[in-house]
Amino acid sequence: MNSLRFKAINDLTAEDKEVAVEGSAKITAIFGENVFTLKTAREYLSDEAYKSLVGSIKGGKKIDRLVANQIAAGLRQWAESKGVSHFTHWFQPLTGTSAEKHDSFFTIKSDGTAIEEFDGAALIQQEPDASSFPSGGLRATFEARGYTAWDPSSPVFILEISSGKTLCIPTIFVSYTGESLDYKAPLLKALAALDKAAVDVCHYFDKNVSKVTATLGWEQEYFVIDEAFVNARPDLVLSGRTVFGHSPAKGQQLEDHYFGSIPERVYAFMRDFETESYKLGIPLRTRHNEVAPAQFECAPIFEEVSVAVDHNLLMMDIMDRVARRHKLRVLLHEKPFAGINGSGKHNNWSMATDTGVNLLAPGKTPKTNLMFLTFFVNTIKAVHDYADILRAAIASAGNDHRLGANEAPPAIISVFVGQYLTKVLGDVKERVGSKFDEQDEAILKLDLHRSIPELLLDNTDRNRTSPFAFTGNKFEFRAVGSTANCASPMIALNTILAETLKGFKKDVDALVDKGEKKEIAIMHVIREYVVSSEKVLFEGDGYSEEWHHEAERRGLPNIPTTPLALDSMVTDKAKHLFESNDIYTHAELEARHEIELEKYIKKVQIEARIMGEMVTSHILPACIKYQNKLIENIKGLKDIGLAESAYSNQKQILTKISEHIAKVSDLVEKMIEARKVANAISDTRTKAIAYCSQVKEAYFDSIRYSVDKLELLVDDKEWVLPKYREMLFLR
Numbered sequence: 001m002n003s004l005r006f007k008a009i010n011d012l013t014a015e016d017k018e019v020a021v022e023g024s025a026k027i028t029a030i031f032g033e034n035v036f037t038l039k040t041a042r043e044y045l046s047d048e049a050y051k052s053l054v055g056s057i058k059g060g061k062k063i064d065r066l067v068a069n070q071i072a073a074g075l076r077q078w079a080e081s082k083g084v085s086h087f088t089h090w091f092q093p094l095t096g097t098s099a100e101k102h103d104s105f106f107t108i109k110s111d112g113t114a115i116e117e118f119d120g121a122a123l124i125q126q127e128p129d130a131s132s133f134p135s136g137g138l139r140a141t142f143e144a145r146g147y148t149a150w151d152p153s154s155p156v157f158i159l160e161i162s163s164g165k166t167l168c169i170p171t172i173f174v175s176y177t178g179e180s181l182d183y184k185a186p187l188l189k190a191l192a193a194l195d196k197a198a199v200d201v202c203h204y205f206d207k208n209v210s211k212v213t214a215t216l217g218w219e220q221e222y223f224v225i226d227e228a229f230v231n232a233r234p235d236l237v238l239s240g241r242t243v244f245g246h247s248p249a250k251g252q253q254l255e256d257h258y259f260g261s262i263p264e265r266v267y268a269f270m271r272d273f274e275t276e277s278y279k280l281g282i283p284l285r286t287r288h289n290e291v292a293p294a295q296f297e298c299a300p301i302f303e304e305v306s307v308a309v310d311h312n313l314l315m316m317d318i319m320d321r322v323a324r325r326h327k328l329r330v331l332l333h334e335k336p337f338a339g340i341n342g343s344g345k346h347n348n349w350s351m352a353t354d355t356g357v358n359l360l361a362p363g364k365t366p367k368t369n370l371m372f373l374t375f376f377v378n379t380i381k382a383v384h385d386y387a388d389i390l391r392a393a394i395a396s397a398g399n400d401h402r403l404g405a406n407e408a409p410p411a412i413i414s415v416f417v418g419q420y421l422t423k424v425l426g427d428v429k430e431r432v433g434s435k436f437d438e439q440d441e442a443i444l445k446l447d448l449h450r451s452i453p454e455l456l457l458d459n460t461d462r463n464r465t466s467p468f469a470f471t472g473n474k475f476e477f478r479a480v481g482s483t484a485n486c487a488s489p490m491i492a493l494n495t496i497l498a499e500t501l502k503g504f505k506k507d508v509d510a511l512v513d514k515g516e517k518k519e520i521a522i523m524h525v526i527r528e529y530v531v532s533s534e535k536v537l538f539e540g541d542g543y544s545e546e547w548h549h550e551a552e553r554r555g556l557p558n559i560p561t562t563p564l565a566l567d568s569m570v571t572d573k574a575k576h577l578f579e580s581n582d583i584y585t586h587a588e589l590e591a592r593h594e595i596e597l598e599k600y601i602k603k604v605q606i607e608a609r610i611m612g613e614m615v616t617s618h619i620l621p622a623c624i625k626y627q628n629k630l631i632e633n634i635k636g637l638k639d640i641g642l643a644e645s646a647y648s649n650q651k652q653i654l655t656k657i658s659e660h661i662a663k664v665s666d667l668v669e670k671m672i673e674a675r676k677v678a679n680a681i682s683d684t685r686t687k688a689i690a691y692c693s694q695v696k697e698a699y700f701d702s703i704r705y706s707v708d709k710l711e712l713l714v715d716d717k718e719w720v721l722p723k724y725r726e727m728l729f730l731r
Contacts, residue, residue, distance in 0.1 A: 004722075005719070005720055005726070032281040034160070035155050035279075044078045052064065053152060063124075067120075083165050084105075084158055084167050085105060085106070086102040086105070087169065089148040091128075091171045094183070094592065095133065096485050096599075103122070123169060124149065126148045128173070133181060135175070135181055136594035137591055137594060146173060147176070148172065153306055157314075160276070160279075170310055172184045179588050183309070183491070194498040194501075196498070197497075197501035198359070204522060205368070206353070208355055212351050212352070213352050213353075214305045214349065215305065215474075217299065217300060217308070217348040219286075220299065222343055223336050223343065224294055224296060225328065225727045226327065227324065228327075229722040233721060238606060239606055240333035240398075241336045242727075243610055243704065244711070245711070245724045246709075246711045246712055247338065248724045250729075251293065257289050257292065259288055263731050265731050266296065268326060269322060274287070276318050277318055280314060280318075282314065282315050285300055286299040293340070294729070295341065305349075305494070313485060332482050333398050334399050334482050337728065342401060343402075343481075344408055349490070359372065376470070377428075377529050377533075378501055379475060379500075380536065382493075382499070383415050383468055384415075385500065389568055389577065390492050390496070391411065391557065391565050391568065392566050392574075393492035397599075402481065411479075411558055412542070413536070413557070414466060414467060414551070415468045415536050418470060422537070429530045429531050477489055491583065498581055499580070508522055535554040563689045566593055566596050567685075570593045574589065594684055597687075600688050604691045608699075608700075611668065611704075612671065614721075618720055620664070620665065630654040634654065657710065657714065660710050663706045664707055667699055667703045668699075674690075
């Protein structure tokens with residue numbers, strides 16, 4: 001019993017693993033202390049530099065290089081006052097995580113004098129190697145140059161790692177030839193496209209609106225287990241999920257973990273990572289136990305989308321580092337354990353005007369209710385028309401394990417709006433095709449106001465099975481995976497709404513040009529949109545088999561696997577959508593399609609290799625060792641003259657173990673051969689499909705079935721891999 005598994009179990013009871021946490025009684029006392037906020041900028045910058053920075057943040061104006069020198073000097077002064085010696089451009093390459101290359105303020109002048117220096121050029125731009133990040137063919141190894149460029153809309157911050165501190169400058173990442181190689185650049189473009197399109201539509205209702213900001217509140221789900229268990233599981237170390245493991249007798253069926261008391265050791269970890277998050281201005285508000293054992297969730301207050309995306313990426317990094325300090329590990333994979341709920345990252349999204357109006361919250365007057373209805377219906381139409389684009393935006397190898405698994409929404413994109421708004425939409429579409437008259441105007445002024453409740457927060461039930469649900473004053477995109485960079489679904493969602501709003505304005509203006517009153521024209525187009533997109537509305541159980549049949553009857557796409565879902569990225573429709581809104585060029589879109597396919601291939605390939613390695617070096621040795629013990633036992637009983645009935649049970653167990661050993665060995669060999677066949681395919685899409693169907697779907701579950709049966713049959717003392725009951729319940 002000297003395996004890592006049993007050492008981990010023994011260590012849990014042999015020593016106190018909790019790390020002391022020093023926390024502030026008031027969050028406001030530390031919130032944002034490591035962020036270069038506008039308040040801090042006012043203290044460290046000249047009037048000229050401060051005004052330039054504010055103009056860039058709020059108005060998108062470019063910062064002059066000379067003024068950038070002043071801002072850089074102020075940043076260095078502030079950073080050095082906090083003990084910072086290095087800086088980095090912090091960016092989001094297409095790996096899905098963040099990246100950073102640290103440089104010191106230290107430099108030597110031509111006369112040999114050593115000084116500390118940070119100028120505007122270093123603040124605004126750097127040149128990381130662009131060939132070593134995924135580029136989908138946009139960059140070759142010999143074409144290494146790329147640029148990171150400062151994004152003033154996202155605040156500069158100081159990252160503390162152990163005793164070191166680094167000044168982090170959020171940036172975009174582009175190639176030498178100008179193509180975007182990250183998530184941030186297209187996200188900013190998508191937000192700008194939505195801003196313009198939404199402002200144009202807002203002017204129907206309020207000419208004072210000059211800016212519309214998309215907002216995001218993500219909900220991060222994750223698992224926390226002891227690090228020793230992770231170290232004893234090669235699959236968790238290399239893929240983030242368990243490829244083998246029999247379900248424990250007790251899982252989540254008692255529903256006793258959800259919102260339960262937070263375990264003390266996990267609570268200490270939570271307080272620690274929350275403290276670090278608060279210092280970086282991440283406005284965490286909620287923490288609780290999730291449905292599955294060892295699963296938890298945190299959620300912040302809503303922020304502007306680009307800042308919220310940065311904060312989510314930053315927080316995932318913080319969680320990982322802090323967990324290690326507590327001898328714990330955070331598992332962010334969408335499905336780290338089979339048989340229990342996986343993890344998502346619900347994206348709660350809305351839009352707000354600079355006049356203080358939430359465009360997805362009904363108002364107190366017929367006019368503001370009509371504005372709400374306009375943006376509400378346009379969002380539904382956008383999801384209907386571009387459901388395939390949204391599906392592609394959340395596609396990943398990890399999310400394939402989770403979507404539709406009786407815990408997360410299905411791969412069919414639909415919209416839930418609740419009974420109140422379903423009735424409102426039904427009332428709106430009743431008069432489609434009829435001539436507008438004075439009665440219509442009366443409906444607008446009176447009935448519409450009475451039919452939409454002022455507050456919808458509690459007037460609508462929640463539908464956990466819906467991938468895109470209206471929840472009172474926002475839409476919740478529930479299908480996003482827990483490891484995802486929120487930028488991907490946010491790029492898609494904001495772009496499709498921008499495109500839909502542009503079409504809406506064109507349709508309304510065409511009616512107005514024909515002499516129709518503006519409000520009547522708006523209502524007419526809304527009615528048309530309700531009718532044309534109503535098949536995407538679904539109020540029932542998204543898990544049911546009936547819904548799958550109904551969705552097929554309606555013609556809604558149902559694409560359960562990533563390689564096929566990604567096809568939607570490179571259709572003529574997608575190319576027109578992204579090119580016409582200046583989000584992606586044709587080449588950038590093709591590159592991202594290639595990158596996501598390659599990412600899928602590599603993840604399935606890694607898991608297949610892990611399965612083969614674990615079977616060969618962990619599973620089979622333990623099984624054969626126990627098999628030999630049974631053989632010796634049976635042989636001994638037979639040698640002393642006992643009847644076969646005395647060892648028939650042992651023979652039965654031995655037969656089952658032998659059968660599963662043979663089956664596992666045979667399947668692993670076949671899987672290896674299937675991998676070789678897939679690896680020989682040159683076309684990336686065809687290769688991804690082969691890895692999905694001929695490797696993953698053909699062998700993963702069947703290999704796992706026999707391995708998990710062996711886990712039940714083999715002597716517990718011989719099984720070297722930590723079991724589910726230990727990983728999920730022992731802390």
